[in-house]
Amino acid sequence: MRRIAAHYVFTGIGNPIPMGVITLNDEQVITEIGVLTDETESTEFYTGILTAGFINVHCHLELSYLRHRLKPCGGLADFIGQMTKIPRRQPADSEALVAMRAADAEMQREGIVAVGDICNTAGSFPLKRESAIYYHSFIEAVGLDEVAAAAAMQRLRQLCADARQAGLPASITPHAAYSLSDALLDAAIDAANRAGILSVHNQECDAENELFTAGRGALHDLFAAAGFPLPPVTGQRAVYRLLSRIAPSVRALFVHNVALSEDDYDRAADCLPHLTWALCPNSNRYIGQAVPPVDLLYRRNARVAIGTDSLASNSRLSVLEELKSISRRFPHIPLQTLLQWATVNGAAALGKEREWGCLRTGANAGIVLIENVHLHDLRLTADSRACPLVMPTSGANRNPGKPIPCS
Numbered sequence: 001m002r003r004i005a006a007h008y009v010f011t012g013i014g015n016p017i018p019m020g021v022i023t024l025n026d027e028q029v030i031t032e033i034g035v036l037t038d039e040t041e042s043t044e045f046y047t048g049i050l051t052a053g054f055i056n057v058h059c060h061l062e063l064s065y066l067r068h069r070l071k072p073c074g075g076l077a078d079f080i081g082q083m084t085k086i087p088r089r090q091p092a093d094s095e096a097l098v099a100m101r102a103a104d105a106e107m108q109r110e111g112i113v114a115v116g117d118i119c120n121t122a123g124s125f126p127l128k129r130e131s132a133i134y135y136h137s138f139i140e141a142v143g144l145d146e147v148a149a150a151a152a153m154q155r156l157r158q159l160c161a162d163a164r165q166a167g168l169p170a171s172i173t174p175h176a177a178y179s180l181s182d183a184l185l186d187a188a189i190d191a192a193n194r195a196g197i198l199s200v201h202n203q204e205c206d207a208e209n210e211l212f213t214a215g216r217g218a219l220h221d222l223f224a225a226a227g228f229p230l231p232p233v234t235g236q237r238a239v240y241r242l243l244s245r246i247a248p249s250v251r252a253l254f255v256h257n258v259a260l261s262e263d264d265y266d267r268a269a270d271c272l273p274h275l276t277w278a279l280c281p282n283s284n285r286y287i288g289q290a291v292p293p294v295d296l297l298y299r300r301n302a303r304v305a306i307g308t309d310s311l312a313s314n315s316r317l318s319v320l321e322e323l324k325s326i327s328r329r330f331p332h333i334p335l336q337t338l339l340q341w342a343t344v345n346g347a348a349a350l351g352k353e354r355e356w357g358c359l360r361t362g363a364n365a366g367i368v369l370i371e372n373v374h375l376h377d378l379r380l381t382a383d384s385r386a387c388p389l390v391m392p393t394s395g396a397n398r399n400p401g402k403p404i405p406c407s
């Protein structure tokens with residue numbers, strides 16, 4: 001048995017509990033949550049706040065070896081241009097493996113217990129089998145050549161089957177509205193519709209909308225110069241190419257959304273009742289000095305979750321660092337909301353709200369201490385840091401344990 005207490009417990013459901021205490025059994029399952037009245041010798045008391053383990057809904061483990069390799073702030077087209085010029089590491093490359101292991105360890109140190117990870121190869125599968133983190137591998141479809149679509153889907157299906165055979169949750173997903181031919185987009189979204197889960201990069205910059213509305217702009221010029229086939233000019237903004245294909249029942253994650261308009265938001269929310277908006281603010285700043293529409297999503301009470309993106313466009317894999325960035329720029333958003341984005345909402349987006357994301361009796365969701373918080377105003381500070389106190393014992397990819405209802 002273990003009793004852990006702090007100035008506040010944020011459960012993810014309901015209001016924060018001042019002087020909260022959590023009791024765990026030997027399997028790290030919560031047996032009681034309440035208010036600290038009788039501090040005993042066995043109570044561990046921490047200065048700060050306690051929350052469930054963080055969920056990182058968007059990462060690319062495979063790109064971990066690219067830390068500090070790409071020039072920042074040139075915009076998305078420049079970033080893609082740089083990526084295409086860097087020789088891709090093979091999955092078995094030792095530098096790539098070492099970098100992935102370091103990234104996985106960093107996420108554990110940052111209190112992350114579950115990750116939505118984009119995969120182009122099988123390189124991360126052995127690591128994921130051993131990690132204490134739960135990974136959902138999104139096997140990514142990308143390619144503008146219509147003729148190559150059938151062969152690409154065959155390769156992706158095989159990759160997905162390999163992941164599942166290794167005991168890893170996996171599903172096929174499209175990369176973005178702008179990077180797939182009609183045939184590949186149809187097939188990839190059809191596969192995601194059948195799996196019931198999808199993660200797609202959405203409207204990462206204005207050039208993405210321009211490509212579809214007018215057939216011009218920085219992405220258009222990049223593709224034209226490289227000799228890539230161009231996606232069709234539809235006269236509609238990029239998100240509509242996705243909305244017309246995704247089934248309403250799907251748990252869809254739209255990632256980035258930097259160039260999302262209010263109309264785009266309304267239409268997407270109407271079409272997709274289970275849509276989650278993933279924000280990766282530090283990556284947006286690195287790539288294009290851009291800011292996602294945090295205030296719009298907050299005002300509309302949208303389901304928001306947090307991603308770190310990869311180390312190609314971020315210097316840290318820390319959900320808390322993303323929250324600190326949002327809090328600095330949008331100080332009116334309460335810490336309780338930010339922590340719901342970082343926990344409960346992310347778990348729901350990955351279809352794992354029964355396992356992770358909230359602290360409640362019967363849960364084995366991990367416990368993270370956030371230190372150096374402004375306790376009077378309940379605000380994060382520049383020095384706030386995450387310290388995992390408990391990792392979920394059932395969080396491995398092999399056996400998710402007994403489902404726990406999380407209302």
Ligand SMILES: [Zn+2]
Binds near residue numbers: 118201255310
């Ligand atoms: Zn990404």
